[in-house]
Amino acid sequence: MDYEFGEDGEQLRSQLRDLIADRIPPGYLGAFTDEPEDLAIAQRFCKELASRGLLTLSWPKEYGGRGASLWLQTVVREEMWAHHEPRGAQYMGLNWVGPAIMEFGTPDQKRLHLPALAAGDEIWCQGFSEPDAGSDLAALSTRAEPDDGGWRISGQKIWTSYATIADFCFLAARVPGDGSKHAGITIFLIPMDRQGVEVRPIKSMLGPHHLNECFFDNVWASSDEVLGEVGQGWKVIRRSLAYERVGIARYARCDRLLSLAARQLDGEWDSVPASLRARWSRALLKVRVARLLAYRCVAAQARGEATDALASVARVAVTQCDQEVAETLFQLLGHRCLDGAKSSAERESSEGGVLPYGAVEDHWRYAQAATVASGAIEIQRMLIARSILGNHGSGAS
Amino acid sequence: MDLALPRVADQFAAAADKAVSGAGGVDLARRAEADPAIRATQVKPILDALGVHDIDPTADVESAAVAGEMCRVAGRYVLPFPIVGYLLADPDHDMPAVLASSPPLRCDHGDLFPRWRVYDLAGGVSVSTPSGQPVGSRLAPFVTDLNPPGAATGTSLAGVAFLSTLWAFYLLGVAEHSLELAIAHVKDRVQFGRPLAAMQAVQFQLADATVAVDGLRELAHFTIWQVVSSQVVSSQGATTVADGLAARLHALDVLQPVLRLAQQLHGASGFCEEYDISVLVRHVQPAVRLPVDSEAMCEIVFNAIQTQGFTSLFSK
Numbered sequence: 004m005d006y007e008f009g010e011d012g013e014q015l016r017s018q019l020r021d022l023i024a025d026r027i028p029p030g031y032l033g034a035f036t037d038e039p040e041d042l043a044i045a046q047r048f049c050k051e052l053a054s055r056g057l058l059t060l061s062w063p064k065e066y067g068g069r070g071a072s073l074w075l076q077t078v079v080r081e082e083m084w085a086h087h088e089p090r091g092a093q094y095m096g097l098n099w100v101g102p103a104i105m106e107f108g109t110p111d112q113k114r115l116h117l118p119a120l121a122a123g124d125e126i127w128c129q130g131f132s133e134p135d136a137g138s139d140l141a142a143l144s145t146r147a148e149p150d151d152g153g154w155r156i157s158g159q160k161i162w163t164s165y166a167t168i169a170d171f172c173f174l175a176a177r178v179p180g181d182g183s184k185h186a187g188i189t190i191f192l193i194p195m196d197r198q199g200v201e202v203r204p205i206k207s208m209l210g211p212h213h214l215n216e217c218f219f220d221n222v223w224a225s226s227d228e229v230l231g232e233v234g235q236g237w238k239v240i241r242r243s244l245a246y247e248r249v250g251i252a253r254y255a256r257c258d259r260l261l262s263l264a265a266r267q268l269d270g271e272w273d274s275v276p277a278s279l280r281a282r283w284s285r286a287l288l289k290v291r292v293a294r295l296l297a298y299r300c301v302a303a304q305a306r307g308e309a310t311d312a313l314a315s316v317a318r319v320a321v322t323q324c325d326q327e328v329a330e331t332l333f334q335l336l337g338h339r340c341l342d343g344a345k346s347s348a349e350r351e352s353s354e355g356g357v358l359p360y361g362a363v364e365d366h367w368r369y370a371q372a373a374t375v376a377s378g379a380i381e382i383q384r385m386l387i388a389r390s391i392l393g394n395h396g397s398g399a400s
Numbered sequence: 401m402d403l404a405l406p407r408v409a410d411q412f413a414a415a416a417d418k419a420v421s422g423a424g425g426v427d428l429a430r431r432a433e434a435d436p437a438i439r440a441t442q443v444k445p446i447l448d449a450l451g452v453h454d455i456d457p458t459a460d461v462e463s464a465a466v467a468g469e470m471c472r473v474a475g476r477y478v479l480p481f482p483i484v485g486y487l488l489a490d491p492d493h494d495m496p497a498v499l500a501s502s503p504p505l506r507c508d509h510g511d512l513f514p515r516w517r518v519y520d521l522a523g524g525v526s527v528s529t530p531s532g533q534p535v536g537s538r539l540a541p542f543v544t545d546l547n548p549p550g551a552a553t554g555t556s557l558a559g560v561a562f563l564s565t566l567w568a569f570y571l572l573g574v575a576e577h578s579l580e581l582a583i584a585h586v587k588d589r590v591q592f593g594r595p596l597a598a599m600q601a602v603q604f605q606l607a608d609a610t611v612a613v614d615g616l617r618e619l620a621h622f623t624i625w626q627v628v629s630s631q632v633v634s635s636q637g638a639t640t641v642a643d644g645l646a647a648r649l650h651a652l653d654v655l656q657p658v659l660r661l662a663q664q665l666h667g668a669s670g671f672c673e674e675y676d677i678s679v680l681v682r683h684v685q686p687a688v689r690l691p692v693d694s695e696a697m698c699e700i701v702f703n704a705i706q707t708q709g710f711t712s713l714f715s716k
Contacts, residue, residue, distance in 0.1 A: 004461050004625050005402045012401075074401045081713060255713055262714040272706070281698040287710055288619075288650050294713075295403075295618035296611075302403045319611045387610055388603035395587055395597030 006298075012078050019057070019082040026051060027089050030344065032365045034091030035212040042168070042212075045091030049123030052090065059097055059121040066105055066113065067121030073305045077252070077298070085255035087362070092127070092165040092212075096120045098250030099243045100127045100173055104192075107231035107239050112192065116171070128166040128195070130174035130217060131240065133159060138379050140175075141184045141237060145219060147176040147191065154178070154224040156191065159216065166202045166215035169195050173243070174219070175236055188236035191224045198222070208368050245314050247377050253321050254293040257328035260366055261286060263359040264335050279334055286324075286331045293317075293324040312390035315383035322373035322380060329370035332363045340364045405621060409465035412450075416473040419446050425477045426676040429683050432480035433541045436534065439512060443481045452486065453493050457562055457628070464562075464628035468569040468620060475573025478683035480542060482509040484566045488559065490517065495527070499563045501691035503548055508686040510534075510544030518549045521691065521700055523557040523641070526550050539685040557708070561627045561644030567687060568620045568644075571651035574684045575613050575658045581677050582606065582662035589667075602665065609658045616654045623647040626711070642704035643711065649701050652694040655684070 008016070026048055034045035052058040061076035062068025080098075083090055090097075101120045104112055119125035136143040145158025156176050166172070172193045180187035193200070199222035205214040231239045261283070272280060296317040303309045333340050336359060344361020374380040423446055424431065432438050447453075450470070457467035467487045474483040485496030485507075495515045498507045507516060510530045518526045526549035534542045583606060586596035596602050623643050630640045662677050663670035670677050692700065709715060 004404065004406055004465060004621070006622055006625055008401060085713065258712050259714045262712065277699065280702045281695070284646070284698055284702045284705060285649075285653065287705065287712065288646050288653075290712065291622075291646075292615040292619050292650065295622055296615055298401070298403060299614075299618055302401070316611050316614050319608070320615055381604070384604045384607035385600075387607035388600075391583055391606060391610055392587065392597045392603060395595055395603075 008074060008078060012075060015060075015075055015078050016082060019079065022051070022055075022057075023082070023086050023089060027086065030361065031087055031089060032344065032361060033087040034089070035210050036365075037211065042091060045089050045093075046123075048089045049091065049093050053121060053123040058090070058093070058123050059101065062097075062101060062117075062121065063105070066101070066117040073301050077301050080250065080252040081255035084252045085259040087256070087365070090123075092168065093120075093123060094250065095129065095165075095247075096125060096127050099246035102246055103173070103190075103239055103243045104230065106242065107190075109227070111227060112230065116192070125171065126165060126169045127171050127173055128163050128169035128215075128217075130160040130163060130172045130193075132162045134161050137162075138382050140240065141188065143175055143177060143188065145174070145176040147178045147189060147224065149179070150223070153226055154191070154229075156193070156219045156222045156224055158219050160219070161216050162205075163202075163215045163217045164213050166195065166217050167204055167212055171195060172200075172217065173230075175240060176219075178233055180234055185237040187234050188240070189233050190230040190236040190239045192228050192230055193219075193222065193224055209372060210365075210368070213372075241311075244378060245309060245311065251377075252294075252297065253325045253373060254290050254297065256366060257286070257290045257324055258294070260332055260359060260362055261290065261328060263362070264332050267359055268335065275335065279331075282331050283335060286328050289320075289324045289327055293321045296320045310390070311386045315386040318378070319380055319383045319387070325370045325373040329363070329367040332359070333367050336360060336363055340367070403618075403621065405469070406462045406465050408462050409469045412466045413469035413473055416450055416470055417476070419450055420473055420477050420479060426679050429478045429480050429679050430673070436480075436511075436542065439480050439509065439542075443479060447481065447483070447486070452483075455487060457487055457566065457624075458558070458631065461625060461628055464624045465621075467566060468624045471566045471569035472573035472576075472620075475570035475575075475684075475687075476577040478574065478680055480509070480683070482507070482512065484563060484570055485516070487566060488562055497559065497563055498528075498546075499560065499567070499691050500549075501696070505546035505549065506543050506690055507546050508540075508544075508690065509542045510546055511542070516546060518546070519556060519559045519563055521560060521645070523555045523560055524552045525554045525556050525559065526552050539682055541683070543686050543690070557639045557641040558627070558631060561639065561641045564641075564644035564648040565620070565623045565627050568616070568623065568647035568651040570687060571648070571655050571684070572613070572616050572620050574680055574687075575616060575651070575655045578659050578662035578677060578680055579606070579609050579613050581675075581680075582609075582665045585666050585669075596665065605661055605665075609661055612654045612658060616651055619647055619650055639708050640711075642701060642708045645697070645701050645704050646710065649694060649697045652688060652697060655688065656694070659684070 034042045056069050059068040060071040060079055064070045104116050133143050147154040147156045172195055174191045174193050175188055177187050178189045199220040201218040203216045207214045300313050300317045303313050340360045340363045343364040455463055455467050457464045471484055482496055485498050488497040489495055495517050496513055497517045500518045500520050505528055511534055516528050518528050528546040528549040531545045531547045534544045586602055589596050627640045627644050659681055663681055666677050669675045672678055
């Protein structure tokens, strides 16, 4: 029994914090703001992480990683998410696209994509959800028809994050088959600049790049662009979602913002209502519990014993914690948070420190999506129910 | 990083569960209510046979985890014995420890021992004696008033941290057993031609309760490790008293809705004494209310965090 990350982990955490302090402006709120420079900062930062071998730390050495433990990868996730994910969209490539290609890809697919992902050169988007297939993902209707030794793909995807900047799409489509719901789904690795692919941004409270519609109009895909076996895509999706559900250390940003807010309130706690002081105390506890449940998942993954239910329990705790902390922070710091922070300058105090107001506003907006993204919380509850009630549990798959 | 409880703690928990459930489980609480003497004549011998008096929770991680698991198992059956205080008793085991808030002092099973070492939540330590017989009410069959304590004999924030953390294990035991009873009941009980478990409203509530109980279990494990392994540096000023108190607070926050849900899902059976859930709900109340219940506890935790700190990724 030991909850320390060890000397390696502490050194890595310290190295990452130094690097962030040096390369990322104070008050940085992530790559996807109204300022284009924020995206450029993330792209430069990814290259720098890659050059230091930190981008794909836990990947096997043969695929451009350092073969580090999942625990060191956890340190990276925590520090990146806590500091508003200065890797931009790359976290998806590292957390689940790369691992899925390692597990299911052909040697050519690995050669094409893994070095590029490890170098921070390739951005991916996830073509899963459709207008009529959200939580019920297996109901997707984008079709891939055999054509001249390859495939022709037509359909519509929605809520596709980062599609406007992505180089490739991890696309789920249905091939002709026996008509059963899960069989027939196949994963294609499609370049986003291919003829017939159109992306339309969806304006949302999350900010630019987060949500898009993608239209696939008779898009050609070669047989070499199929990931895994034709008709076995559901297996790939389930593995990918399991990686994704614990890939974002949302609790780490909650932790950092609660600390920033406490510093802002130093000496003023007496003017905070007792009920809100209590809520702040409980928020610290919820963050700790969410972190421990995420660690339980990492430990299970490290043993090769990860399950849907373990990931879902962590996911419910972490996303609910995200929303609770967002609301607590807003109430603690007051309506000044409404103003947000459009520019880096607005995020810094005259003394040079970081003002938490803009970060809290950003966190609150983004947290609203926490219990929907990567599988709605209701789906997580269905998966948990199935694990505790056996055959009586509902049929989420 | 190694989140697993020490093997010795798992083995001890299995043995303790077998011994307690073999002796009647929740029935021990029912029998003690009818005949309080069995706490000394039947329950204590079970603990003696398990070697509980040899466990020093403060000795090392293994011993602390064994103590935690003993409390969890006791909580599962609302074992009628002051197990938390007994584990932190003086070496002769004739003066258990009790957490206390402001007077008047009260203690569950206070009548079982002639003297109690009283740890107030600010860390002051003193000695008290029982002032009479147990209250004997439905929610407090064994709660006993204590006399005003003598002069302070010392201070021990570590003692407060250990007591509070072991109470979190006890409350975890109550929560997990309540949830198990609810799950078993909804699988078995058929209404509208199908088990209650087939209804999504029931499933979702049980899923949320599972998340809560799983989280409490992880927190209890983490906190006992933190409290026992920080003793080395506590002489330099670092204490984990806020962490220990916070573990009890979280246990209270988790237990209340889990108990409520478990009783609700039992329908009218949930109030009936022949069903274990009813006995769990009643007998755990002293552990919930003493020395203070959740909202008062939360204020205490807030103040402890302000004065003693609370470790997090960004607290340094």
